[in-house]
Amino acid sequence: MNNKLNKHLSKLIPVLSFSFILTSFAIAQENELVIEDLKVPVSPAFTILGVTPASIEKPQTPKALGVSLLNAFNNVNIIPGNYSFEAAPYWLFDHPDLTFKDYYNSSPGQTLLNNLALSLATAPLDSPKSGTALAIGIRTLLFSGKANDALNSKLNLYLHQVYGEPFRVDMLNDLSSENLKTVTDLENEINNSVSAAKENPVELKNLGNSKTEYLTNLQNTLEEIINSSKFRNKNDTLSNEEMNELIEKVISESDIASDKNIKSALTEARSEDKKRKGFSLEFAGALSADFVNDSTSNGKISGIGGWINPLFSTDFMDFVGTMRFLSYLQDGITENKYDAGVRFIVSTDVFGISAEALVRASSELTPTYRYALNIDYRMTKNVYITGTFGKNFDGSPVNGNGDLITLLGINFGMGNEPVIKLPH
Amino acid sequence: MKKEVKFNTEYEVSSKDILLTIVIGNGQPGSSRVKLNGKLIAGGDINGLVIGKGNEIKGSTLKITTVVNDFQINTNRTSVQYLLSGGTESKRYYLEANVDIDGDSVYYFTNIKFI
Numbered sequence: 001m002n003n004k005l006n007k008h009l010s011k012l013i014p015v016l017s018f019s020f021i022l023t024s025f026a027i028a029q030e031n032e033l034v035i036e037d038l039k040v041p042v043s044p045a046f047t048i049l050g051v052t053p054a055s056i057e058k059p060q061t062p063k064a065l066g067v068s069l070l071n072a073f074n075n076v077n078i079i080p081g082n083y084s085f086e087a088a089p090y091w092l093f094d095h096p097d098l099t100f101k102d103y104y105n106s107s108p109g110q111t112l113l114n115n116l117a118l119s120l121a122t123a124p125l126d127s128p129k130s131g132t133a134l135a136i137g138i139r140t141l142l143f144s145g146k147a148n149d150a151l152n153s154k155l156n157l158y159l160h161q162v163y164g165e166p167f168r169v170d171m172l173n174d175l176s177s178e179n180l181k182t183v184t185d186l187e188n189e190i191n192n193s194v195s196a197a198k199e200n201p202v203e204l205k206n207l208g209n210s211k212t213e214y215l216t217n218l219q220n221t222l223e224e225i226i227n228s229s230k231f232r233n234k235n236d237t238l239s240n241e242e243m244n245e246l247i248e249k250v251i252s253e254s255d256i257a258s259d260k261n262i263k264s265a266l267t268e269a270r271s272e273d274k275k276r277k278g279f280s281l282e283f284a285g286a287l288s289a290d291f292v293n294d295s296t297s298n299g300k301i302s303g304i305g306g307w308i309n310p311l312f313s314t315d316f317m318d319f320v321g322t323m324r325f326l327s328y329l330q331d332g333i334t335e336n337k338y339d340a341g342v343r344f345i346v347s348t349d350v351f352g353i354s355a356e357a358l359v360r361a362s363s364e365l366t367p368t369y370r371y372a373l374n375i376d377y378r379m380t381k382n383v384y385i386t387g388t389f390g391k392n393f394d395g396s397p398v399n400g401n402g403d404l405i406t407l408l409g410i411n412f413g414m415g416n417e418p419v420i421k422l423p424h
Numbered sequence: 425m426k427k428e429v430k431f432n433t434e435y436e437v438s439s440k441d442i443l444l445t446i447v448i449g450n451g452q453p454g455s456s457r458v459k460l461n462g463k464l465i466a467g468g469d470i471n472g473l474v475i476g477k478g479n480e481i482k483g484s485t486l487k488i489t490t491v492v493n494d495f496q497i498n499t500n501r502t503s504v505q506y507l508l509s510g511g512t513e514s515k516r517y518y519l520e521a522n523v524d525i526d527g528d529s530v531y532y533f534t535n536i537k538f539i
Contacts, residue, residue, distance in 0.1 A: 088498035088499075091496065091498035091499040091501075094449075094520070095450050096450070096503050096520075097449055098450060099447065099451070100452060100453040100454075100495065103451035103496075158453075158495075162453050162493045165493075165529060165531075166457035166490065166491050169491065202465070202466060203467055204468075205467060206455060206468035262493060263527045266493070266495065266527050267527075270497070
């Protein structure tokens with residue numbers, strides 16, 4: 001493997017040198033608009049104000065929301081100078097009839113409600129003005145894509161851990177009511193319960209084909225806990241206190257192991273949930289106002305923003321669209337900025353190609369475009385040849401007055417992520 | 425930390441079939457295990473489960489264990505509704521609890537005595 005890598009590297013030293021020459025170009029590009037900059041912001045209120053709050057209040061009930069707002073706006077004449085919160089309005093309220101299945105198969109309307117997020121932020125006005133700027137933002141999804149095979153698999157692993165819990169806790173709680181005298185009695189009781197569950201078609205039927213595997217894993221875990229106890233080698237009858245101590249150990253350590261398994265599976269399922277396939281549509285809006293001298297009578301709209309991101313994704317292809325509109329109103333002057341971009345990506349395990357185009361315009365500038373074609377080829381697990389060709393925005397010269405983009409180099413798994421789909 | 429909710433109640437039967445439905449709400453996943461007089465009669469999703477004729481199960485106790493896990497990032501609330509019908513009147517028992525830590529589970533232990 002090392003020889004193979006060395007062989008590749010020796011051939012690519014000239015290319016590598018070339019890529020170093022182009023480092024200055026890459027640095028020059030860092031300050032320019034890229035398609036990621038146009039994505040729907042997590043908290044549009046913070047974005048339009050240009051603030052990054054150190055602490056954000058995240059109330060989870062209407063009462064907590066009310067307390068937070070009351071504490072912040074404790075004086076009707078004073079707007080708090082540095083306050084921010086994010087809240088998901090739909091989840092502030094109880095939804096007793098919303099099952100997990102309904103949630104997971106939501107209509108567009110329900111998806112919109114599920115993902116609705118509000119943000120609010122305040123910040124002091126820039127000097128020499130005195131007062132406070134306040135912004136409110138809203139963000140949601142209209143379509144959320146659909147689960148792919150990997151997500152279904154991770155979700156099933158997680159759900160099976162959850163579905164097994166009623167049996168596990170019932171079985172362990174029942175141990176205390178049995179007349180157990182020895183460690184062997186305890187082991188036999190557990191083994192009998194597990195065997196009976198395997199035979200009973202009613203037990204754990206929502207685990208499907210995973211039922212036997214779940215029960216075997218549970219049995220092994222309980223056996224390990226018993227083996228680690230100080231009573232393991234005691235063949236005599238245990239006192240009631242000793243047996244209770246042993247059962248408590250089995251229950252508490254099994255709870256810890258189960259909690260760990262569930263949370264691990266939950267983390268993986270949530271992570272995979274972010275990589276849904278099909279069509280998704282996310283959008284956001286924000287509005288800001290300046291309150292000079294913290295007076296509501298001086299309040300004036302100072303900014304409006306809108307973002308929209310359509311995305312279509314399959315196993316080998318992604319289409320990403322981004323649109324952003326920002327309008328700032330300062331001292332009677334309005335400045336409008338429009339940005340839009342599209343990116344099309346096709347990738348396999350060894351080869352990836354992406355094409356992107358961006359357009360930006362403002363109330364003062366005529367539209368200018370950036371388009372680029374990027375090609376990645378994977379040589380080894382972490383080494384890629386990457387090339388980018390295209391045209392930059394007008395007035396964004398790389399060298400001299402040119403707007404041509406050309407970049408060829410080697411990526412050692414650091415820096416920008418390659419387009420290539422990495423095998424799991 | 426395991427959070428437990430315990431609930432005991434009585435339900436007045438008639439001569440009709442007694443039906444049980446369990447709704448786990450707030451978009452959270454969970455599962456139930458239902459025992460009548462110590463014998464397992466159902467598990468998993470419970471929807472319109474026939475417990476038995478009212479006059480035949482009078483005096484019996486239904487023991488239900490429901491476990492709900494906090495899947496939702498935006499809320500820590502979990503809830504369970506136990507809906508009983510077929511008795512002298514339909515009843516809805518509503519239990520709820522918030523988990524303290526994201527991803528925790530709540531264990532609901534319910535006993536219903538048929539009178």
